[in-house]
Amino acid sequence: xxxxxxxxxxxxxxxxxKAVVQTDGPIMVIAGPGSGKTRVLTYKxxxxxxxxxxxxxxxxxxxxxxxxxxMKARIEKVVGPSARRVWAGTFHSLFxxxxxxxxxxxxxxxxxxxxxxxxxxxxxxxxxxxxxxxKKVYNAGAIRARISASxxxxxxxxxxxxxxxxxxxxxxxxxxxxFKIYEKYVARCKRSGAMDFDDLLLQxxxxxxxxxxxxxxxxxxxxxxxxxxxxxxxxFLQYEILKQFVNYEGSPHNVCIVGDDxxxxxxxxxxxxxxxxQFETDYPNLSTFKLEQNYRSSQHxxxxxxxxxxxxxxxxxxxIWTDKPGQDKIKIVKTISDNEEGRRVADMIIEQKxxxxxxNTDIAILYRTNAQSRVFEEFLRRQNILYRIYGGLSFYQxxxxxxxxxxxxxxxxxxxxxxxxxxxxxxxxxxxxxTVNKLLRISDDNQVSIWQSIPHVQxxxxxxxxxxxxxxxxxxxxxxxxxxxxxxxLAVTISKRAGLVSALKADNTMEGLGRLENLNALLDGxxxxxxNDEVLDEENPLDKSLSAYLQSIxxxxxxxxxxxxxxVVSLMSTHACKGLEFKSVFVVGMEENLFPSYMSLSSPDxxxxxxxxxxxxxxxxxxFLTITYSNSRYxxxxxxxxDPSRFxxxxxxxxxDSVVPLKQKQxxxxxxxxxxxxxxxxxxxxxxxxDPQNFHPxxxxxxxxxMRVMHLKFGEGKVIDIDERFVATIAFDQVTVNPEKRIMxxxxxxxxxx
DNA sequence: GGGGGCTATGGGGGG
DNA sequence: CATAGCCCCC
Numbered sequence: 001x002x003x004x005x006x007x008x009x010x011x012x013x014x015x016x017x018k019a020v021v022q023t024d025g026p027i028m029v030i031a032g033p034g035s036g037k038t039r040v041l042t043y044k045x046x047x048x049x050x051x052x053x054x055x056x057x058x059x060x061x062x063x064x065x066x067x068x069x070x071m072k073a074r075i076e077k078v079v080g081p082s083a084r085r086v087w088a089g090t091f092h093s094l095f096x097x098x099x100x101x102x103x104x105x106x107x108x109x110x111x112x113x114x115x116x117x118x119x120x121x122x123x124x125x126x127x128x129x130x131x132x133x134x135k136k137v138y139n140a141g142a143i144r145a146r147i148s149a150s151x152x153x154x155x156x157x158x159x160x161x162x163x164x165x166x167x168x169x170x171x172x173x174x175x176x177x178x179f180k181i182y183e184k185y186v187a188r189c190k191r192s193g194a195m196d197f198d199d200l201l202l203q204x205x206x207x208x209x210x211x212x213x214x215x216x217x218x219x220x221x222x223x224x225x226x227x228x229x230x231x232x233x234x235x236f237l238q239y240e241i242l243k244q245f246v247n248y249e250g251s252p253h254n255v256c257i258v259g260d261d262x263x264x265x266x267x268x269x270x271x272x273x274x275x276x277x278q279f280e281t282d283y284p285n286l287s288t289f290k291l292e293q294n295y296r297s298s299q300h301x302x303x304x305x306x307x308x309x310x311x312x313x314x315x316x317x318x319x320i321w322t323d324k325p326g327q328d329k330i331k332i333v334k335t336i337s338d339n340e341e342g343r344r345v346a347d348m349i350i351e352q353k354x355x356x357x358x359x360n361t362d363i364a365i366l367y368r369t370n371a372q373s374r375v376f377e378e379f380l381r382r383q384n385i386l387y388r389i390y391g392g393l394s395f396y397q398x399x400x401x402x403x404x405x406x407x408x409x410x411x412x413x414x415x416x417x418x419x420x421x422x423x424x425x426x427x428x429x430x431x432x433x434x435t436v437n438k439l440l441r442i443s444d445d446n447q448v449s450i451w452q453s454i455p456h457v458q459x460x461x462x463x464x465x466x467x468x469x470x471x472x473x474x475x476x477x478x479x480x481x482x483x484x485x486x487x488x489x490l491a492v493t494i495s496k497r498a499g500l501v502s503a504l505k506a507d508n509t510m511e512g513l514g515r516l517e518n519l520n521a522l523l524d525g526x527x528x529x530x531x532n533d534e535v536l537d538e539e540n541p542l543d544k545s546l547s548a549y550l551q552s553i554x555x556x557x558x559x560x561x562x563x564x565x566x567x568v569v570s571l572m573s574t575h576a577c578k579g580l581e582f583k584s585v586f587v588v589g590m591e592e593n594l595f596p597s598y599m600s601l602s603s604p605d606x607x608x609x610x611x612x613x614x615x616x617x618x619x620x621x622x623x624f625l626t627i628t629y630s631n632s633r634y635x636x637x638x639x640x641x642x643d644p645s646r647f648x649x650x651x652x653x654x655x656x657d658s659v660v661p662l663k664q665k666q667x668x669x670x671x672x673x674x675x676x677x678x679x680x681x682x683x684x685x686x687x688x689x690x691d692p693q694n695f696h697p698x699x700x701x702x703x704x705x706x707m708r709v710m711h712l713k714f715g716e717g718k719v720i721d722i723d724e725r726f727v728a729t730i731a732f733d734q735v736t737v738n739p740e741k742r743i744m745x746x747x748x749x750x751x752x753x754x
Numbered sequence: 755g756g757g758g759g760c761t762a763t764g765g766g767g768g769g
Numbered sequence: 770c771a772t773a774g775c776c777c778c779c
Contacts, residue, residue: 197768
């Protein structure tokens, strides 16, 4: 071993170094938060290259594309540009890339479409309807989860109908025909030339397992070293694929998994900690390295994290420690409402920035559900603090974007039924539900795609000609594509000729303008794509085809975007924060029914997962950790009163500095009399100041500054000011905390008093 | 047969 | 509070 001269090894502690320089055989790295896991992975790959392994022989499976990209950049610093040839990416994106080359061997077109979860749900809903089932009982989301779980556990439709557990579970949930939907769903995807997210894994598995044309040997030979990051969040199927790559006669089993059972937070997606335990059984001669020194967080934060995670029963034994001193203790802040929570957090951010000279990028706000982001946005904007929201509705999920993408998808793969259904009548061209239903029926009878049914369907004269017109248009697009137009030019042509641009231009509202902007942004992105001359991906250099474009965006998530140049506060869900770190972290909404989520309360296992999620959230903090919870908040359009989260009590008292004293006086003038009464029992009445019988709101355009007005929830008040966006600032007499409310007149219900 | 407006219902995390 | 389905009208 030529360790001498590899200076990067000096940047590692003893255990990290051992994990890096051992290059042969199975390795398991258990890595606590902030323990230099990424450093180990990147240097390990760099080391492999240094000792003579070709970059393209290394398969590194990461959790996000961004993580892969960052890792590649760091490897490049050590070994140079050859790092770009490492196969680093997510399971989904790397397998999609392989399947683009190999899919024809297992009965899919290489230009297969990737169905996102909306496509899947739409298809499932169609099937539910065609089977005449009650769509309230047969909830598409639940069915999709069921299908996803089946695929993730390698349960085929055939196996499903023979699986007592699966069938009984469905019967219990009054959905005994789930197996039938699953069967139809699989057939439909197949004949549409489409793979859903789970298929990218499942079909990859099939490809290797069935091994047509000896394709498995090719990949086994190519990937001499396989590394998996965040192994605790892989599912059964992903592990089975991993074994397909690694296990064969005479294999050196050069597989390295890195993970932390305490940070497993994706079981809802089929991930299972069992994989870590199973790995030890499957590779008995493995070397295990435990990275227990935390370089990220101060003593108090590490102590708090250890304290919290100690409440979980089953874990791999380890003790995370730090030699960083503890400075500020954890602040817990109670607020009276979700609005107050937003205001306080914004205020505290300003204070921290001044006192500790933090930049915005040093700060993150983490919440359990994306819906909570709104109040924080509002108050950050009000305080002129720049921010960015990660996750939530991504750009590519917007309607106008999906519409154009559907045209592109259909042009590339006319059998893509979901794309066709989406745009056959958008913009409106007189092809309605009746026509589509006829098409669906005949497609089902003949087991072909909708596109293939078009010439055979019997319709009225009018419908026939309209449909023919549509088909001719798509055929024209295909012709243009085949003539070699690049993806950008094709998209520009399509957006004009299909009438997408004119449809959006006809909408003069703010939203309409925004949509048009988004459409143009997508086109700009495509232009970048075709004009890009920087080779980042050596395997398929500068493929500017439509197929390559669609694949490149199908698996992009909001998290993959490059960090902005601008100095922004980060807002994201606790799931999305995995792998990140910030000097100052605000974990907000720490309330029962929210964090832990009400969905998890009935099962101890799920509570433990929520606890791990809390563990992940608090261990993002380097120096300052602030936790907030609120007495009341709007949830699902209703005012709810939640108890403080049970996890707050699990924080060791000595790590917590100041529980900001409870304001005894409540905003609504009532003590909390709720006792065991659970939130659903609460009525909005608690909040109403005014008897609705005597409340007659006036036309809000009549509201002027200086007026006395009455508000249903806040009572009487005086209008102080109305700004140019028609937001009124009103001081309410009976509101003790934060009496000045900002009310959007557009939506306001106010009665003029004088 | 298709389009537009209204009512009812459901609402977690994400590749 | 947002979306989907339903009903009514063209």
